[in-house]
Amino acid sequence: MSDNEWPRQLPAPAHGEWSDPPPVRSRVLLSAALVVVVLLVAGGVAWQLMSNGTAQPVTQATAAPVPSASRPTVAACPEPELTVAVAPEIEPVIRAAADGLKPAGQRCAPIVVRAEEPGVTLESKDRPDVWVPSSSSWLTIAAQRRLVYKPSGATLAWSPIVLTAPESMVGLYSSDGKPAWTALLQAVTEGRIPVVTMPDPLKTTTGLLSVHGVHAAAALTTKDPGIAQLRALTLRSRLEEADADPVSILKLLGTQNSPTDASYAVGVFPMVEQQLLAYQKAGHEVALAGAPPVDGMVQADYPYAVRKGVKTGLVEQLRSAISRPALEQAGFRTEPTAGSARLPESAAGLLAPVKQWVQYQKLSFQVLLLIDASGSMNEKIGAGAATKASLLRESGASAADLFNQDTTIGMWYFGAASATSPAHTEEVPFGPITSPVGERPRRDLLAEKIGTYRPITSAGTPLYQSVLDGIETMRQDAAPDKPSVVVVLTDGADGGTRFTMSNQEFLRKIAAGRDPKRPIPVIAVGYGPDANMTALQSMAKATGGQAIAARNPADLASAMAKAFLAARSTP
Template sequence: MSDNEWPPPGSGEWSDPPRTRSRVLLSAALVVVVLLVAGGVTWQLMRNGSAQPIAQSTVAPSQSAGRPTVAPCPDPELTVAVAPEIEPVIRAAADGLKPANQRCAPITVRAEEPGVTLASKQRPDVWIPSSTSWLTIAAQQKINFKPSGATLAWSPIVLTAPESLVGLYSPDGKPAWTALLRAVTEGRIPVVTMPDPLLTTTGLLSVHGVHAAAALTTKDPGIAQLRALTLRSRLEDADADPVSTLKKLGAQTSPTDASYAVGVYPMVEQQLLAYQKQGHEVALSGAPPVDGLVQADYPYAVRKGVKTELVEQLRSAISREALEQAGFRTEPTAGSARLPDTAAGLLTPAKQWAQYQKLAFQVLLLIDASGSMNERIGGGTATKASLLRESGATAADLFNQDTTIGMWYFGAASANAPAHTEEVSFGPITSSVDGKPRRDLLAEKIGSYRPVTSAGTPLFQSVLDGIETMRKDASPTLPSVVVVLTDGADGGTRFTMSNQEFLKKIADGRDPKRPIPVIAVGYGPGANMAALQSMAKATGGQAIAARNPADLASAMAKAFLAARATP
């Protein structure tokens, strides 16, 4: 029986004088009234015998006064947001700081991807993202977190897959982004999955790893960009949630099913080690790619203005031993690619990657084959045409399996020559033309592209014909675009017309129900950008300048992205 319980009748404890008993009864009555009216205060007897209030509680109408509910805990003294994979380590450290005699913890730890933390209105006091890069991005958004002490841990990004797929992108036991790209474009790997680079560290770092690998294959940054986007064009899922994906893999019972459900998937090494320890039916294997090694790192960052002893107490409670047991590295990995040190450098490729639309669309390529394309550039042996051959062959890989495509060259070498010639007939990129896959034929034609020296530039007539052809031949249920690349202005042929006449014909033939936007790339200083801009405006498209011929590949990448963004 506790000290504050009523004694039972006959216990011999009612020997106080009548006045004392009256005061006790009155006090008891007042306590009952207070409990019934105000809800009361719950008291706890400590070991030393003194009673102290620990929390207020209210009594629901259906409850007896003797069984009050316990009130919720007050707001914690410290809030901590952490990357999901390191959350168990941080939570254990925080729980170790909870006083033994208190029900409510002074520290709250929540697991969330770094991009979610940035978007949240509830800023944590301490932030442990999975990359210092997120602190750079946060600072650009005027969200200031300052690292406190050394980085807690590291974990490289590994290319992971069921063991039956690993050899396809890991020649000689060395995984590579470029080997993965080749295997995907050749159809040897069924599925590649990645998380969102604007929300997750795995996605953000993987994008930079792919770009670093592509940069090793060419001196042209534009071509490197095209090659990186080629992998993006082949992703089955580009915004897979890491935690859900791991659960999905863990639920698979067949390696074949896992290969088609998730396929190759980048993750931090710690996640792979944790998965392997759990002994799932489908075994996963993985290692860091040798041509674009990137690593997650886990800074302990404190929001500006936060001052509490718990900040340092928590940091001290996170031990190297606990991190290593959880699968993290406590020293950085040698040879990791250097990441951009600005928010723009980090986010530009990530946004491009995230905004890429993997959709079925129809495109007609119009490529200028006039004589001026044979001009040399930069005082060397390279010509505009040779740059186009290299860039165009790479661009041909960007079109995904749902693309319907055709290609024309335009340029009239004689008075009676047509304005354009069909080089690749319009049709699904997966179908064949005379026994050859259309994608291969497209790359082959671009690779053998040779402009005619004496040919003029029937630009306007070719664009008009291209728009009309797309209205007739393309499916009305799918987006359709005309992409034109030219280095000059309309002229030098029997098809020559003024810009005003051309725009009038565009307006007269407009069909609001079947818009055909024109994406125009002006190649070199001689391109008539004013005409291309008016052409794009009149059709709802976009004009892109490549003033420096060496920037052709970058311009083609922009044109490709613009085409895919066209509704």
Template sequence: MSDNEWSDPRLPDRMEWSQPHHEPPPSRGRALLAAAVVVLVLLAAGGLAWRLMSNRGTPVAEPSAAPVPSPQQTAPPCPDPKLRVAAAPEIAPVIEQAAATLSKAGQRCSEVQVQAVEPGLVLAAKPQPDVWVPSSSGWLAIAKAQGRTWATSGTPLAWSPLVIAGPEAISTLFAPEGKTSWSGLMQAAVQERLPAVRMSDPTVTTTGLLGVYALNQATAKVTPDAGIAKLQALTLRSRLENAAVDQAEIFRQMAAESDSNTASYDVGVFPTTEQQLTTYQKTEHRVRMSGSAPADVQVDADYPYASRKGAPADLVKRLRAAITTESVTGAGFRVAATKGALRPPADVRLLLGPAKQWSDYKAVAFQVLLLIDASGSMNEKITDRAGRTATKASLLRESGAAAAQLFGAETSIGMWYFGTSRASEPAHTEEVSFGRITDATDGKSRRLQLAAKIGSYRPVATAGTPLYQTVLDGVDEMRGRVKPNTATVVVVLTDGADGGTRFTMTNADFLKKLTAGVDPARPVPVIAVGYGPDANMPALQGMAKATGGRTIAATNPADLASGIAQAFLAAHATS
């Protein structure tokens, strides 16, 4: 993993550390007038840097306009702090309180500077702080994968379980009988029983990082096929109202609301920590919130105290000792891990993989034509990841039914099958007419029609594979539907090579026809999924390259669902 893989373009190039100090004593003379101007410039720059680094954390007050102080009111600027601390926004006040106790009476400048910064932003910041208190030990593992090692001191300072929360007015929708679950949240979102679901960015925040991890673990518990479990987890991503919500902002919004119905639609349901929910509940607000830890998979935010090599060891130790159990519990944190809660995985890829996939999803106006191979080879028997004997077709039915739920309301879709057993038959048949996925025809939404058709998918044993002709026809069909600000793609899934029909042509002839039809003003990328070891991957790579698309190899038929998930993400990333 490269150092800049999770860099954020919104960050300044360097982390600036403004120095807090007490009110300065009266000056002795006018010789410090120039120093006063310098102080004002430094303070203004420091305030700007503080706001930039805190815009994903706790609110920071805007500096008020003030007259230029007289020379008698100025003092030399404070030196750089000896110890720079970055802490997750919710625990930063506890660290600041401890840091204040290290200053001697009357001391104007503090040796310790604490900034409230979301963990993912610290990863990308320069310079790195001396002490880091992220909201999960998982961030230290991610930092290590980037080549940055942090030494922890003792057990974590605090713990706080993740909860699913929302306005009390809709609690029966996301917490029936007072209990929440990740699987229940996903189902409620898919069935549109919730006004809105929001999550924070998993590449920046702990609620996002651990929330996505827990959701994937929850789907894996009830689904033997890992690829299908991944598809189900991504289903919630496709339904999110906001996938990069600012956690502090959402609580500020709730605090400002006066009507519970308005809050239910404006704020909706979201994962947070018990500490953040409890802190909100302790204060009287007109709109009350409720929530609980998901019953299917529980995870804790933990707050390790970590220092980098070269940090002033004595000051690091003194600050750690100044953080008391009373201050931690008083702020709403726990002092022990939740019994039965999952710990961050030892393999950091298990955190990064789902988070990166989640973050890479792109909600766009989306038009897709699915081309599904219905030739006889799809009836071949295989062994799936759970060790079950199945056929390629049965895996497609199972994976496709899960995939049908992934497409968001902004999607327009159609589906063809291709495979002919008689010379008189066409190269392909339309199984689901093209249109908006939420529109109803014959009393049933197109999404339900898609799921039903895939569920009844039965390849013809004697059918050949008119792959090339179907792709040419599909691209031509979708080229006529291209419109501005909309991704228009063709997704083709096949387990073999073109042949066995009257439409058979050479790869050279196919590419010549395909390339001749390419129109830069009306791009239609082909996303080609090669299913099984017999798929003609060079041919699929050729059609993807000619159209600006992508090729995905599901060499092991048991990996079909993962291949479909990749195709889905690739299609949504096309713009």
């Protein structure tokens, strides 16, 4: 039997078989023995009797090598009967169970286990027979792609996502040992936490669940889903790294010599509780602490899922070999944790906030905000007391926090109340958001101006002239090597002022001033049912930007979020 073959039982001998061989066989065996002796002598092997009477081989240095043709060959392993892809943190438990099913003395294992993040498995062409991702959500996403994996038996384990940091930092985003996403966001925007990192939500469960945890926490702070969306993106805008590898983070932390070094290496980051427990058990120099956030707790779960059409007894054998004590010993929970945020049941619902999160690019961003200050912005919305202007004040205040530290920004209001009024006024001068304007930080001034925004009742809408001036200003003042955009928010159409022009004239002026080497896209948000979306769409097309409709004024915050995402995706 060769080493790579499955054990096979030899047939039992019949009565008399293999005993009393005929004389011819004895002669053959004797001849073979003589050949062996000759070979031993030719090879230079002499036997020396030692003083204790035992025989020891002594090999001469001139011994002739055994011809390669005489060496035994080892055949390659056959294809495994079962391939299993598992989340990295649970891989040791699954591998130990699989190794326990390996036949005694067998070199080749019938089960192959590979550790990889669920998003990697999802994109791989090598589809495993069994999949143990770190969240059932991945099975939903896979089903959307017609990759059917059905759970076999109960969920193996659970592990909540914990907000983790060096022990000295935990108090900055927690109260009484209870961390919160919103407390983390506040600490980051106030500059009390230097670094926050998160994994890629399209690849890792920690990233996927954390995005939903952040959105669940933001939803508790406001009734407006658009503002909640802006607040969630604010944390995204402050991340030092948005696609960190959880395993690499832990390895990096294991090499740090002080909490200060760790704070600036990875800062605060989410991870699976089991990973934190394993790190703590290893006794590294930098001590970590963490707990599930109270305002958006989410938990990983580990289903044992089988690909459609896979039929082998090893599927159930492996499933049975994964024991609760082994999982608990590894740091997993064998019962779900109460109070976890509910995740969307559809793949679209799971991926929508995640894709928006991923699309948000952290880059050196240059933007000029043009906000309509004409009289129509004072109109009431519905039967309540809210006006377009009041909704803008609330949404704009959240938007002011959305810009990360490398943003360069300025803001104008446009609206002409009289025949001699200018088309627009500068409210926040163009410059780095971290630099002061007088004695005020530019970000604070931006938030204050938006918070006190009051449209002029009798003002018309010099939309086209303001956009033309804005493009020209950005071309002159903005750095040529960084992306620059004009974001305009208006509820109406150009008109009612001495600057009024037709759409055709406006587009001719846009074309005449175009510089292919310095594109300045316009991201236009049409606010309310009266916004001239046809004109805004032609404006966006002519400049390489986008037009976004917010027909319902209550959707303004969502539209602003889309505008910022569109601006950041513009080349």
